Amino acid sequence: MIIILAMLKLTSHRETILKFINASNAHWDAEELARALSDSGKTIGIATVYRGLAALDEAGLIASVQLGDRKRYECADKKHHDHLVCTECGAIEEFVQAKIEQLQEQVAKENGFEITGHQLLIFGLCRGCRNA
């Protein structure tokens, strides 16, 4: 059904998790996802959800963002982007700013750093919450 990388064993549970994430556009944390799966009749043990998410993330089949104290996952089939996080309602919006990405490389070079990843979180009030 899906070509899974060699490092990952295909299991129905992982497939369920992967499909669920790919089918949505949200940023899920483990508990939320477990609840959603349960609500849709596909209950999976919470420990397995945690492990499945970590495995899929490591295999590059889904992406993750560390938001404050919890890790959230989203589908990986979109290009790299960063996030705007509303501190009022929790909404998460995405953006891409090529120039910022490029300037990060420059900063790294100036500091003798070899970049392996980055995370830019912009906190604030979303349009809705500003007007509320």
Next chain:
Amino acid sequence: MIIILAMLKLTSHRETILKFINASNAHWDAEELARALSDSGKTIGIATVYRGLAALDEAGLIASVQLGDRKRYECADKKHHDHLVCTECGAIEEFVQAKIEQLQEQVAKENGFEITGHQLLIFGLCRGCRNA
């Protein structure tokens, strides 16, 4: 001795914590700081260290960065900056990139967001770890 904002009550413990942070150039988490204080003969209960750091941070007398799962604190008397984090040795370097800051404002505007804060973490290998 120090002009403390009205919102914060001066206590010897908070003063100790503040001085310690200001005297160093590092990014401390609560446990590390408690241990360091203890080692220097000024033991402060761990709960008080947590509360003291949070209070000083809220008052703007020190600054904080959420690094992965733990919160780290540093002295606030430097201008805003972001961080380069070595995933190998844990070293944290600082940088300022005005253009990136400005582009963030632009991104926010484009999305109807009102920025209240941001955090840019660049992960990778520091010069030392690259050559090791």
Next chain:
DNA sequence: ATGATAATGATAATGATTATCATTCTTGCC
């Protein structure tokens, strides 16, 4: 100095995530 109020510290509680371990799948192979 005195009292109102906030801070402290020992410790319990929380919340997210990981570790255990017995049981159940997957997959390669006959």
Next chain:
DNA sequence: GGCAAGAATGATAATCATTATCATTATCAT
């Protein structure tokens, strides 16, 4: 198809950072 080896699962205990409790103590305005 049937089987064994090894990985995955799930219930639950364990961690780890941080916060909450609550009795005691310190601070600050009067």
